[in-house]
Amino acid sequence: MKRIAAALALSFVAGTASAQVVGEVGVDWLGNDIYIEAFKDPKVQGVTCHVSYFDRGVIDRLQKGNWFEDPSDSSIECKQTGPITISDIDLSKDGEEVFNQGISLIWKERIVNRIYDKTNDTLLYLSHSRQVQNGSAKMSLTSIPLFGQQVTWTKGKPQ
Numbered sequence: 001m002k003r004i005a006a007a008l009a010l011s012f013v014a015g016t017a018s019a020q021v022v023g024e025v026g027v028d029w030l031g032n033d034i035y036i037e038a039f040k041d042p043k044v045q046g047v048t049c050h051v052s053y054f055d056r057g058v059i060d061r062l063q064k065g066n067w068f069e070d071p072s073d074s075s076i077e078c079k080q081t082g083p084i085t086i087s088d089i090d091l092s093k094d095g096e097e098v099f100n101q102g103i104s105l106i107w108k109e110r111i112v113n114r115i116y117d118k119t120n121d122t123l124l125y126l127s128h129s130r131q132v133q134n135g136s137a138k139m140s141l142t143s144i145p146l147f148g149q150q151v152t153w154t155k156g157k158p159q
Contacts, residue, residue, distance in 0.1 A: 019051070019099065027054075041098050041114060041125075043089050046082035047144060049125055051075070051099070053110060074110055075140045076127035084144075085152040091116050095124070118158055121146045 023036035033055045041047045053074040090096035095115030115124040123146065128139040151157075 022050070023052075039099055039112075041078075043087045043096070043098070044084065044114070044123065045086075046080055046084040047078055047123070048081040049076055049078040049099070049112065049142070051110070051112065051127055073138050074127045074129070076112060076125055076142050078123075078125045078142045078144055080144055080149070083152070084146070084149060085154065087154045089114065089116060091118070091158055095126075098125075116158070117143075 019037035019039040021035055022038045023034075025034045025036075026032075027034055034052055035055055036050055036052045038048055038050050041049065051074055093115070095113045097111055098114045099112035100109055110127065110129055113126045113128075115126065116122075117124055123144040125142050125144075126139060127141075
């Protein structure tokens, strides 16, 4: 059920990356799993991110009485996987949403924002959840330092 909701959510989001499941680890006999998905940043070639998250099984959903959502927990790691070419990215403090995945029937999403830290010449990727209410402080952060790397900026490096 969760995989269907995620696919539907992704189909309505323009401009964000789509993910591919690259790993699935069973964690108990209740059908709970940890998924690992890979996605490429749509505006930064040469960067691949992996997000891991918990997917509740049917028995766990019955026991907890919450059929329609998964936990907000996630982890992210992004690495350089080729020559880096950066197109027209958002340079504001809140960055730009590069990945979005529904984790409930409605209104709860797993988000990845890319933020450019100009002072330290580093790309930051922040994985978190977004909810209408009761926002979660659960997050994960990874960075890709650009210092000393051969990076192509299609619109010129920000000064």
